[in-house]
Amino acid sequence: MSYDLDLSTAWACVIAFAIFAYVVMDGFDLGIGILFPTLKVGPERDAAMNSIAPVWDGNETWLVLGGGGLLAAFPLAYSIILPATYPLIIAMLLGLVFRGVAFEFRWRHAPHRPLWDAAFTIGSVVATLAQGIALGAILQGISVRSDAAAGGWTYAGGWLDWLSPFSLLTGASLLVGYALLGACWLVWKTEASGQAHARRMAFWLAIAMLVALAAVSAATPFLSYAYWRRWFAVPGVFVTAQVPLLVLVTAVLFFRSLARGGERLPFLLALGLFLLGFVGLGVSMYPYMGF
Known part of the structure; x- marks a missing residue:
């Protein structure tokens, strides 16, 4: 039993790393x-395209690793x-094709x-919204039923069960996050002018990102009592209690680096905000991965 638990944990870490790597590697070019x-039109757009030209076409590899890992380690969840x-996956793939x-x-x-x-x-907007809405749909819960003929549990919901105010909130939040x-x-x-414009956009998008993080964080515990218990009961509270403080510290450092003319540090701190969001969601979602 301990071996199975350790293997599940290891695979969950691999999948989480693949998803975070995808956010790091594909998030910024979707944001562009x-x-x-x-x-x-002209030099600014061309410079933006040239900045992602060396890396953009390999970024979806991490998405494939995450999906393949889910199939290999948690086939029932897959x-x-x-x-x-399905509608969201199809929309995301079509959006990525349009982008390419x-x-x-x-x-x-x-x-x-x-x-x-x-x-x-x-294509960028559609792919991002599809990913964010899918995340919200998984968080809010998926209807399942026992099916002996299928050898276990199967999906029992409808074609549009993923559509809800919460999933739309997570979709809009990811849109803001990738734009940041x-x-x-x-x-x-x-x-030059392109960097100055990006710096102004980063300031306002960071504020929007903090608002989005607060909104999603406030709504998530009310989706299920299980989420509430994992966030606010021991031992989960020891992790989640640190997240708001770390977000505040990261946000202060971000705005200071932006105001002081930093170039690389704002990007790294924005990734830090994403990582902190993943910590909170990971505490909520991990126990469901094995169904």
């Missing part, structure tokens, strides 16, 4: 797509989560560049 309409979020095609083709034919810029933005990462990446990798 979200912010693309705010950039000036067989329930995927049917519950737009990224390549916007350089090929200048007269069609506005069309491909729009496709790049739409994108702005901080541009602060680090661009210069």
